[in-house]
Amino acid sequence: MYDANKSYDDPLLVYESPELVVKDLEPDYPVYCVRPAAIHRVARKFCDHFPGDVLYAVKCNPSRHMLNELYRAGIRHFDTASLSEIELISEMFDDGSAYFMHPIKSRSAIERAYYAHKVNYFVIDHPSEFEKISELIPPSSDVTLVVRVAVDNSGATYELSSKFGADLDLATTLVREVLEKGFRYGIAFHVGSQCLSVEGYETGLRMTAQILQSVGQLPSCIDIGGGFPAQYINSSGPDLEIYMDAIIRAIESLQLPASCRLFCEPGRALSAGGESLIVQIQLRKDNALYLNDGMYGNMIEEKYGLRLPVRVIQTRKFSSRAIAFTAYGPTCDALDIYPATLSLPSDIEEGDWIEFGQIGAYGGACRTNFNGFYSDVSVMVEKEFNAM
Ligand SMILES: Cc1ncc(COP(=O)(O)O)c(C=O)c1O
Known part of the structure; x- marks a missing residue:
């Protein structure tokens, strides 16, 4: 049973399987099972195949357990979207580097990032953001302003280019202005999240080539963003090697000097398989189940159309006949229903x-925390979910 006097935080309790978690805690609250084996396997794959620095997109899962495991697996660079993410990385890792990759930042966040945390990569996609940064940070060849260009997101499940990214002409103008001002420049793009084909990356690198050609000066970094897919029941892309082969070919054609850094910013692909969630059934009404987690909890991916794999925890013998259940989350909102x-x-x-x-x-x-339902209990589970 859950024991309020016991620490469930670092170091986490370690179990071989979720069955043993349930046997020990009998939790009537959702429990995160952190899967270090899965986190290390995927992080190593990215680091081994990408010919540059792998920046983990912290927004995707900023839990200390996830960050610690990624760090242990060799990740040292972090794509941060806010000052609090930068502070978290600074506090956790002496040798971790944060990059401020959100195209819109408050003035105070820019100042704190630069002066207090020594961040020197900032993304921009509009002249007003460039103006803001220029007023706050002295131009220097130590600071790189990374211009985000909007690329076609049609291969992705979640598109991001309608909100962020400059078109080719504006991106080229911004790069020229960045150089005139005395900063260094980089080019970034994001193909959209859960991107199921390599074309978005190829298009982004073609656009990058066009900008480099018009500007005639070499960049200090190229950032191909995130978007690499995770494996869901109804959505899974090609293997990472397929993406990397196409990306490496396109990067080689840019003929960049060795001094130009290459970044990718995977979030979902690095972290999705690194956690599972144990959920309890609170009530059954015929073929409807009322669960203790739902649309206001951890199920955002379900809500927007990705189907998570689900299994029964084997605490007893279950019928081999499976039937379809309607499932509801715990809040009082009728919209809190599994799609x-x-x-x-x-x-x-x-x-x-x-x-x-x-x-x-x-x-x-x-x-x-809607309706007061908010769980923050994590344990470590040695077996990977897929091995269950
Ligand atoms: C700038 C930036 N980089 C990286 C990511 C991570 O994307 P993904 O989880 O699809 O890899 C995001 C997600 O929104 C993003 O906005």
């Missing part, structure tokens, strides 16, 4: 536990 039915044993009942995989990306980061 797709869950296929679970026909004899599942109140008090049983199920486990959602691939929850590590955006699930915990986007949870709310």
Whole structure:
């Protein structure tokens, strides 16, 4: 049973399987199972295949457990969107570097990032943001302003280019102004999240080539962004090697000098498989289940159309006949309903536990405290979800 006097934080309790978590804690609250094996495997794959620095997109999952495991796996660079993310990285890792990759930043965040945390990469996509930064930071060849260009996001599940990114002409103008002012420049793009094809990256690098050609001066970095897919029930892209082969070919054609740094900023692909969530059934009404986590909790991906893998925690013998259940989250809002039915044993009942995989990306980061439901209990589980 949950024990309020016991610390469930670092170092986390370690279990071999979710079954043993449930046996020990009997949790009536959602429990995150951090899966270090999955985190290390994917982080190593990115670091081994990408010919530059892998910046983890902290927004995707800023939990200390996730950050610690990524660090242990070799990640030292972090794409940060806010001052608080920069502060978190500075506090946790003496040799970690934060890059301020949000195109819109408050003046105080820019100043604190630069003066207090020595951040020297800042993304811009508009003349007003450039003006703001120029007023706050003295122009210097130690500071790189990375111009984000909008690329076609049609290969992605979540598009990001309608909100951010300059078109080719504006991006070229911005680069010229950055150089005139005395900063160094870089080019960034984001193909959209859960991007299922390599074309977006190829297009982004073609646009990058066009900018480099018109400007005639070499950049200090090229940043191909995030967007690499994670594996969901209804959505999975090609293997990482396929992306990397195409990206490396396109980068080689740019003929960049060795001094030009290359960045990628994966969030979802690095963290999705690194956590699962144990959820308890609070009530069964015929073929409807009331769960203790839902749309206002960790299920943002379900809400927007990605289907998470789900399994029953084997605390007893279940019927081998699976049926479709309508599932509701715990809040009083009727919209707190799972968009797709869950296929679970026909004899599942109140008090049983199920486990959602691939929850590590955006699930915990986007949870709310609506109706007072907010869980923050994590444990470490040695087996990977897929191995269950
Ligand atoms: C600037 C930037 N970089 C990286 C990411 C991470 O993207 P993903 O989780 O699709 O890899 C995002 C996500 O919104 C982003 O806005």
